[in-house]
Amino acid sequence: MHLPSDLTDLDADELSRAIHARQLSCREVMQATLQRVHRLNPASNAIVNLAPDDALLRQADRCDAELAGGKSRGWMHGMPQAIKDTGQASGFATTYGCTLLKDAVATHDSTMVTRMKAAGCIVIGKTNMPEFGLGSHTFNTLFGATPNAWDPSVSAGGSSGGAAVAVAQRLLPVADGSDFMGSLRNPAAWNHIFGMRPSQGRVPFWPAADVWVNQLGTEGPMARTVRDLGTLLSIQCGQDLRSPLSIATPLGTLDLPADTQPLRGLRIGWLGDLQGHLAMEDGLIATCEDALRRFASEGAVVDTLAPPFDAQAVWRAWLIWRRAIVAPRVAALLGRPGARKAIKPEALWEHDQAQGTTLMDFMHASEVRSSFYQSLLGAFERVDVLALPVTQTWPFPLEQRWPEVIAGRSMDTYHRWMECSIYATFAGLPAISLPAGFHPNGRWPAGLQLIGRPQCDAALLRVAAAYEITAADLLRLRPAATQGMLA
Structure with a gap:
């Protein structure tokens, strides 16, 4: 493999192969990563x-020693990784972007972090997010805002905004995130990378106070x-018996085309x-x-589909579920002194x-949610995937905290402008954000969202990989790093 002068230009699979072929040492990879982080992160504020x-270099040296002894932990052996600040990573604070939790240092790893560490990753820090992950705009009073990788004057999206910017700026080869209302998909779209919300239960979340409703x-x-x-x-995926709704069926061989x-x-x-x-x-x-024309040019059949559900009824049901899940998290902190002043409105x-x-x-x-799910099952009798925009705004x-008006229409809640993200979430279906193109100004990316059939994550990935081939010209574009800022 030909190695670039800047090792952070390698994607994760190339990096893994170079490390295992002993073309690169884990120390070299860590040094290159830290050099780039120290140069770009002060402006991007993606990693906290x-x-x-x-x-970190001592951990990289241990990984090199293991490889020298013939032992590999897995695909991520020696790979730098920063964990979204919702995830428990031993020795790092899990703050959720909230000042009240700035000293909440984790003593154990979450299930996902345990699995990534077992595959060999080295945790270098956490990635920034909005407070409690609420709102698709990454800012908080604890760490500040994370600007977009392509234009530092605008939002990176969220809540996995720090993760998306870190990947787009090559601070990390890959990143983990979480998705409640588009939090893996929205920032992926706005930073011109791929983000996937897996099927409900595909990646079990543990530890968790509730393992039945909070899904x-x-x-x-x-x-x-x-x-x-x-x-x-x-x-990341695989059944965990502590999470009783986690999926037992394996993801299966990816076998990407x-x-x-x-x-x-x-x-x-196409839901439009x-x-x-x-x-x-x-x-x-x-x-x-x-982006859909790229699919059609390769033989896909794109049909405009009337929504097979009452969108307003689904929105009202969504609000009830969301409040039921979010409110206890907030209530758990309200007993602390000064909590109401510290917690975002x-x-x-x-x-x-x-x-x-x-x-x-x-x-x-x-x-209503159950009926909505059944309506999508009916739609999948006619189509293989559903498509709609990832975001409703550039x-x-x-x-700005959140868009109060879109196309002349007032938003009646702080998250109504993210409504297009709720359908995959509410139905528990896999969804992927594909880079679709840019605003005419050339600085603001957009994404196309594909929603797959229940638990058909691997099939959705194969479709995305085929699209990746058709969009090679678009995907070659990358943000330019100049003097630690992005132009």
Whole structure:
């Protein structure tokens, strides 16, 4: 393999092969990573609570010694990794971007982190996120804001914004994140990388206070290539009996295609803006339709699909479920001195709105959710995948908390502008964000979202890999690093 002058240009699979072929030492990889982090991270603020260089280099040396002795931990052997700040990584604070939790140092690894460490990764720090992961805009009072990798004047998205920027800027070869309301997909779209929300239960979340109801959020992978995305998912996933709703069926062999054959005859149901239900900024629909033409050019059949559900009823049910899940997390901190002043207003709103919610409200919302799921199953009798934009806006100014108006329509909640992300989440279906193109200014990326059939994560990855071949020209584009800032 020909090695570039900057080792951070290697994707994760190339990096793994070079390390295992002894073309690169783990120390060299760590040195190159830390050099880039120290140069770019002060401006990008993607990685927080970075571990000391000497401690990380000692871990890299141990990985080299293991390889010299004929032992490899796995695909991520010696690979630097930063964990989203929702994940427990022993020795690092799990702050959720909240000042009240700045000293909450984890003593154990979460399931996902345990699996990535077992595959050989070296945890170098955490990645930044909005407080409690609420709102698809990465800023908090503890660490500050993470600007977009392509334009530092606008949002990186969220809540896995730090992870997305770290991958886009080559601070990390791959990243983990979590997705509740598009948190793996939205920042992937706005930073021109791949992000995947796996099927509900594919990547079990542990430790967790509740393992039965709290299933809207899930952890998953982000990467610059589909191969890296799928390989990281294969490491993260697998049944954990402590999470009783985790999937027992294996992900299966990825077997990613070397050509576009999976697109021939693929039936894509294009939902667009749900016949006007979703407020959408100018240009996003057209950009996604440009990406769909790439599918069609390889033999896919793209049909515009009327939404097979009552979108407003689904939104109302979503609000009930979301409040039921978010409110207890906020309530757990409200007893601390000064908590109401320290916690962001959006989190307090979720908590306060939940106080009037009854068990009957929740059960009715669950029935609506059940009916919605059945309606999507019916749609999958006619199509293989569903498609819609990943986001409803282009990246907005960094100093703005959230978009209050889209295309002349007022947003009635702080997250209504992210409504297009709820459908895969509410149905527990796998969804992937594909780089689709850019705003006419050339600085703001957009993404196309594909939603797959229940538990068909591997099939969705194969479709994404075939698209990756058709979009090679688009995917070659990358943000330019100049003097530690991005132009």
